[in-house]
Amino acid sequence: PRTFVIIGGVAGGMSAATRLRRLDEHARIIVLERGEHVSFANCGLPYHVGGVIESRDALVLQTPQALAARFTLDVRVRTEAVAIDPTERSVRVRDLASGTEESIRYDALVLSPGAAPVRIPIPGVERGLVLRDLADMDAIIAAASTARRAVVAGAGFIGLELAENLRHRGLEVTVVEMLPQVLRPFDVEMAGLVAERIRDAGVELRLSTGLTAIEDGHVVVGDGETIPADLVVLSVGVRPESGLARDAGLELDERGYIVVDEHQRTSDPHIYAVGDAVVKQRFDGPASPVWLAGLANRHGRLAADAIAGTPHAAVPALGTAIIGLFGVTAATVGRTERELRDEGRDIRVIHTHPMDHAGYYPGATQLAIKLIIDAASDRILGAQAVGESGADKRIDVIATAMAGGLTASQLADLELAYAPQFASAKDPVNMLGYVADNLAAGERSVQWHELEALQADGWLLVDVRTEGENAAGAIPGSRLIPLDELREHAESLRGERVIVHCKVGQRGHTAARLLEQYGVTVANLDGGYLTWSAGVAATSPKGAA
Amino acid sequence: PRTFVIIGGVAGGMSAATRLRRLDEHARIIVLERGEHVSFANCGLPYHVGGVIESRDALVLQTPQALAARFTLDVRVRTEAVAIDPTERSVRVRDLASGTEESIRYDALVLSPGAAPVRIPIPGVERGLVLRDLADMDAIIAAASTARRAVVAGAGFIGLELAENLRHRGLEVTVVEMLPQVLRPFDVEMAGLVAERIRDAGVELRLSTGLTAIEDGHVVVGDGETIPADLVVLSVGVRPESGLARDAGLELDERGYIVVDEHQRTSDPHIYAVGDAVVKQRFDGPASPVWLAGLANRHGRLAADAIAGTPHAAVPALGTAIIGLFGVTAATVGRTERELRDEGRDIRVIHTHPMDHAGYYPGATQLAIKLIIDAASDRILGAQAVGESGADKRIDVIATAMAGGLTASQLADLELAYAPQFASAKDPVNMLGYVADNLAAGERSVQWHELEALQADGWLLVDVRTEGENAAGAIPGSRLIPLDELREHAESLRGERVIVHCKVGQRGHTAARLLEQYGVTVANLDGGYLTWSAGVAATSPKGAA
């Protein structure tokens, strides 16, 4: 029988191993795992810190014994692969308990070593904890049980999940982030909605602030200021565990991630790689790493398929990701406006603020949704959604539309399940399609960050909301003409350049259609007052501080 | 300016009117509505009966006054279109208050008259109430306020929503349904899960039972039995309000629904029609009516686009629909197994029972999902989902995949938003794709309704669950060999024909892969014990009674 060796026994590795067994009952399959556990729920770790997931055991989904019984897998924990010899097709393996080593020959090798938390080179970094596995989690829980004040460095997914869970345990928590926003896979005005929630929940958020040292009882940030902390967690990114691959001469990208083809094959035809250590082809844009469990599982299975002789090609990665914290959900797929503008791409952007279900049915809450579209082709390039309910559904639907190659305008045609407690007759996703269709047909819109320059250039800003709404907060320089009175003023605006705005963009659209037919050059402020406020708040010195 | 007349001022009609105004500021747009209200939330009506939606006003989304102010629409309520003269291009209109009539010439006419509840020809039918508009709702509420016992005839969406809401008000409720199941757009074993909930909630459900008379204080059903009732609601289907269209010589289908092309144009080039009165092209299968608000809204807009000279084609309808009642959600899209088997189509069917989110995160509940696939092409033909949480999301994703032309196996590649509180690393939809991929690759599965015949034909049934699970309930004629002991018995089964089963199909899959490699002819019982039990319960005389 053939021998298959798998390095890394969690998301990607164990998915490859079980699938391989189902495809080949007679092969010898050996899984090497440096840590104490295989098949554990990385994604659940932060929630045991906060006690949301009560049982530690619940995080360990499989044991070597169970995997042996069911799949005749030879699973070796506390066992490290220390070298690969591609010519000999063998792996050098060290039993970490005894220190003994042996070599194992393979017919095919799968690497799923993952990525390790980065430790930034600052004084006292060794005082900082990280979170990747159960041992790390145990250390954080132990520290948290005596700590009062925590600092989390890094406002990415894991950092924020940890911040929430430490807060949940009753600690005072400060999050320190180098970037001017939380959650890099979101644009600043969308991330700002999450930041607001974090602050409302009593977590101190310090953006545009670097951690410069960890000292006893406090950390030092950017300008020398100190923040008291008896627990410091570093969650500032990861680096691929590709040392073995590098030493074996496998092709890596410039950031050190392992390069594979669409069947997960590395530059060595007998070695496959999957998961966080691998660079992925992207739906739109350059190849890049994507650290997500779904892809690790999927690609693990694809590697097994290829090894067993029934290859399926991976599709380019969208990078769909989600976080729920302090009662709000933020989900994202594809590219951000920031990235695409940096690349000079010609895009259209839509912001909406629909209710998650019919407003007349109890419990409806407001979503903020963003859609990013390739201007020439109307292809969907990305989307983001933030809200208390239903953000996950809308991003999943849009991710599926992207996978199916639907254009933004075609979102209008989707038939999504509607009854008043679940959605609206025009689902928020349909509504994005309507707005996209109007833009594709030539309707002009203006982004929140473009407004000031256009006003300076002489465009009039007309607020078509009601007097009451205007009184409660208006954009500087705007003139109030409520929509239902706009017809009376339309002739007087003929020939002018006018930006109309309402609260969310919907009345602005009706206003724009109206004025245009009176010979006004008109644009609608995309997302209305709500998006403008969110953008301004998130980029003001106060928001960013 | 041109004159556009619209008959019917609710979902389809008013969507056409507002869009037309946005496209043509200067047209004369007249909306005729026979009833008291326009733009009301039909879909919310049942929930005001139960007091879930407290305010009656919340159900009226627009008024003629507001529509005049914003859209300069000439909206006439209590005004009926009584005849169309296609040659003259005029509509004869009656003011229902005064009885006066006038003729209005049109450049284009939009029909969105909807469909009216059917009144079955039985003695006492005039004692039965129906639910279509606010007046109907008021009548039901008035009757319910003094009634103790209600009978609802018809276990479709509206009938069941009403049953729930009457129960919610404290009435004793019996639902009487001619078919042997509730909710015709579902297959019987899926509908059975909803039926169970309805019964658990204390509603009496009488399937395969026709209403034969309504008498004072009771109704009479099929066999002459009487059921006490001081409130009777008929919700047994609708008929299209196509009398006007018929009289005008427009083409109707054999059931009386108005025939339109993909731009919603009837057989008269100046007359458009949308909504419940129209027969729709379907994604797969023959044209048919689809009584859904989303399509009425969408097609109303398309009619306006066509009239304004910027036509967009409608896409074939999927018929995505959903109901939530007594804490359970049931959603469906596309065709049912029942219909397709009746047509002799070669299909594959998958049932799964995944958790709506990671089992280790609190609050996970189990879904039942069904996927129906064209065997030759692997195209998705339909799906159904029932569960406490997340059914809407999965059906929306599958509906989107269908719209994008993804195959069933390609569901495995979807990148859906994953964090433990929202989904699993392999989302339930991905898992359907995995199962579909295995079936496409030749793995055999057996449906719950095929099992008995195969057993009779000599296939062995092997239960690969644990002893404990088997003891708690087993399929007649099965032999227990727990999965983890199956290898020891594999050789002894060589050459046999074996059906394996577990609880949901997942361990059965591993068992099937294993046995096949030992020369066993093997099939997996699709959906396992859970689907088999649901199917048997739903079709047993007791379940159907």
Ligand SMILES: Cc1cc2nc3c(=O)[nH]c(=O)nc-3n(C[C@H](O)[C@H](O)[C@H](O)COP(=O)(O)OP(=O)(O)OC[C@H]3O[C@@H](n4cnc5c(N)ncnc54)[C@H](O)[C@@H]3O)c2cc1C
């Ligand atoms: C706290 C946390 C929360 C997360 N939350 C989410 C989430 O909500 N959603 C989501 O999609 N993703 C989430 N992720 C990311 C997800 O867990 C990863 O994308 C996924 O686990 C990657 O799988 P992998 O197989 O590449 O690596 P891993 O799952 O990290 O497994 C790699 C394993 O290889 C072992 N290994 C490495 N080198 C060797 C060697 N030389 N010899 C032997 N063994 C070796 C390591 O010990 C490790 O156990 C989270 C990750 C963490 C840490």
Ligand SMILES: Cc1cc2nc3c(=O)[nH]c(=O)nc-3n(C[C@H](O)[C@H](O)[C@H](O)COP(=O)(O)OP(=O)(O)OC[C@H]3O[C@@H](n4cnc5c(N)ncnc54)[C@H](O)[C@@H]3O)c2cc1C
């Ligand atoms: C109780 C109930 C619950 C529902 N729940 C849902 C749900 O949860 N999800 C969903 O998708 N769909 C639901 N529907 C269906 C949805 O409401 C319809 O599909 C949609 O309203 C159809 O739109 P329409 O414009 O064709 O007809 P309608 O909305 O019925 O409007 C037609 C209007 O035309 C008027 N009319 C007819 N003939 C004339 C005439 N000759 N002159 C003047 N006026 C005329 C009628 O009075 C009527 O008001 C529900 C329907 C009901 C009744």
Ligand SMILES: CC(C)(COP(=O)(O)OP(=O)(O)OC[C@H]1O[C@@H](n2cnc3c(N)ncnc32)[C@H](O)[C@@H]1OP(=O)(O)O)[C@@H](O)C(=O)NCCC(=O)NCCS
């Ligand atoms: C769980 C794990 C061991 C993989 O085991 P697995 O048996 O391959 O995966 P699952 O238990 O999810 O089962 C999937 C298999 O069952 C099949 N299946 C699932 N439901 C089924 C059903 N109802 N009927 C038939 N087959 C079914 C699938 O097709 C798939 O088999 P395939 O790969 O041969 O197509 C591995 O993914 C792991 O270690 N995960 C934990 C770590 C992790 O993922 N961390 C990150 C997230 S927190």
Ligand SMILES: CC(C)(COP(=O)(O)OP(=O)(O)OC[C@H]1O[C@@H](n2cnc3c(N)ncnc32)[C@H](O)[C@@H]1OP(=O)(O)O)[C@@H](O)C(=O)NCCC(=O)NCCS
């Ligand atoms: C509400 C109703 C009057 C239609 O009015 P409408 O103005 O066309 O529709 P909406 O209020 O939903 O607004 C949609 C419009 O706003 C636009 N829009 C929505 N959000 C927007 C945003 N954030 N930015 C820009 N434009 C936006 C859409 O593009 C669309 O305009 P378009 O058709 O020109 O593309 C009609 O559908 C109706 O009567 N509904 C009630 C009856 C009903 O549907 N019953 C069944 C369900 S219970």
